[in-house]
Amino acid sequence: MTIESILGAIVIGAVIGAIGRLLLPGRQAIGWILTIVVGIVAALVGTLIAQGIGVETTPGIDWIELVMQVVLAVVGVGIVAGLRRSRV
Incomplete structure (x- = not known):
């Protein structure tokens, strides 16, 4: 994995996370850093699922x-916001 691919994953994850947060109705009690992390994970898992189903x-x-x-x-x-809300 190169620096360019890592930076690309961060940028794509940030965009995916922001889109996911915007499409979720209501207010989410999570910060932007956590949104970016969720977006990165979603981007990676989505790619793996897409490759898995062909x-x-x-x-x-x-x-x-x-x-x-x-x-x-x-x-x-939604899951992370719900978990953070239930802890408070």
């Missing part, structure tokens, strides 16, 4: 993989 990689944007990542980010942000 979604073909094409030149350009892989829309099916992107939708999987965003859905996982919405679920992840």
Whole structure:
């Protein structure tokens, strides 16, 4: 893994996490750093699931993989926000 791929994963994770947080209705009691971490995990897991079910990689944007990542980010942000809310 190179520095470029690590930085790319962070940037993509930040975008995926932000989109997931914006699509989740209501206010989430988590910070932006945790949102980025959830987005990075969602991006990685979404990619693994897409590869596992045989979604073909094409030149350009892989829309099916992107939708999987965003859905996982919405679920992840919801879970983390719920866990943080129940602790307070």
